[in-house]
Amino acid sequence: MFYHTKKLQYFKPPEKPDPIYAKKIQELIGGTFGEMTVMMQYLFQGWNCRGPAKYRDMLLDIGTEEIGHIEMLATTIAHLLDKAPIKLQEDGAKDPVVGAVMGGSNPRDIITDVMAAAMNPQHAIVSGLGAMPADSVGFPWNGRFIVASGNLMADFRSNLHAESQGRLQAVRLYEMTNDPGVKDTLSFMIARDTMHQNQWLAAIEDLKAEGLEDTPVPSAFPLELEKREFAYQFWNHSEGTESAEGRWAKGPSMDGKGEFEYVKHPQPLGPEPTPPAQPEPRLYGTPQFRQTQDQGQQKASDRKIIG
Template sequence: MFKHVDYLQFQAKPEKPDAFFAAKLQELVGGQFGEMTVMMQYLWQGWSCRVPGKYKDMIMDIATEEIGHVEMLTTMLARLLEGGPAEATEKAAAANPVLAAVLGGQNPQHSIVTGGGPMPTNSQGVPWQAGYIVASGNLLADFRSNVAAEAQSRLQTSRVYNMTDDRGVKDMLQFNLARDTYHQQQWLLGIEQLIEDGFTDSPIEQSNGDVEKDFARRTFYSFDPESQAAEGRWARGETLLGDKIEYVPDAQPLTDDKPLGPAPDPKLFVTYDGSQGKGKPGTGAGAHAQGMANVVNKIKGALD
């Protein structure tokens, strides 16, 4: 259950309307790294969290705060769009090419689609999509993603902050910048807590680490003979897991396997030179046989 308080978390009062700037501000609402993304990302992570108590509560607290941030931004957008383009504006633009050019930077959907209100889109009018969010169920991996999301969100907020002289807009964005600064730290401190509580033994996601190719987990491959990458910390000393880093200049293939698929099904009409032999026609019976073979192989593997 969510409860709504009929006040914004922080004020969203522009000094004056500015429909041109509102088009830019849309990026902070429905862009890939906008507030809608972090809101939905944290909500999904919180709802999916299998660790009741402080972890789930922390995720849900931040997620709920992000709902309020979306509300702040959408309120600011509505106020910036007050008195947007109308017939009088169009007549003025027709008589003034410079004004027409300025008005050309506005998002016409603010007037046509929402009647002077905000939209769940980015600054180009592209709708927000759920594919932006990350919610894997693994808190270490998710917290890493959250740090990156907050960093990108803060960077874009900082850029938009420099695109306006409106003191009211800047006042709200100063608050948003500060929250993004703290949220980055919350997720990093969350990783420290995961280690302290024994949910992971390192800050690096390494599920099935015991089956990794040992040489590959500590090797930096360079594919440019003139690369200067060897000068970086990432190519010398120890890894964060304590392995000695090996730098391989002008890396070469580790196999003689070439990227060629099998002979294609002749019924698929693939352009093919015959070098892989004759292709096997795919049929329902063939698919069934392959499925049965997969089951048999799994049983054999389990017995072995």
């Protein structure tokens, strides 16, 4: 059961409308690393969790918190869009395209530059000056963005990645506005992203300490079933050898189960592949060799038999 409290988790209203910035904020709602993604990711990981109860409870805690973050951002967007159409009409002459027409210039020369900064028309046409489950260019949120594998270590690492990307985008948006209210709200969300990154790092350490999972994931797969001679080799697959200077190229492996080895000139270990079988006649693929007329007639006869 979910229970909604009418008060927002945190919120400071924007000081003035800004439909262009409202379009940018959509990325934090419906983008690949937006709040909709982490909300659904954490909830499905929690619902599917078969491990210790503390992990399931923690996942449902944070997943539910992310619902509140979406509500905060949706409310921010609504404020940013308030009276936006009127404002846009009043400032129409200031628009570079309108100004180009009024000044006798060719608007085509600058349309490309201003399209990326224009108000999202769907905010007026589709949502009636409200937020949408979409990113900053109007692409709908997609359930394929989420990761819920059933392996907590794999999932927690994905969660750390999502929170890292999400915080990166939030701080970029923080730098793109001078509105004190928007900055205040984003400042709270950025702080929560800081906690969540630390939370996933702590959860990863917990899994290791309890012996439930380790590196490589899945750690329960028998190591003798993989070709161990290749397990810790770094292959230099591009020009230059600067990659040899990294931690991944020498010394003990991170899982403590091997030694890194730098392979400067990796060689192919398999043979040249043989061509696939000739195409089935009814699929009309291109054969390896040109057919004679007699062969073509034979193929036609074969098709009758097959059909």
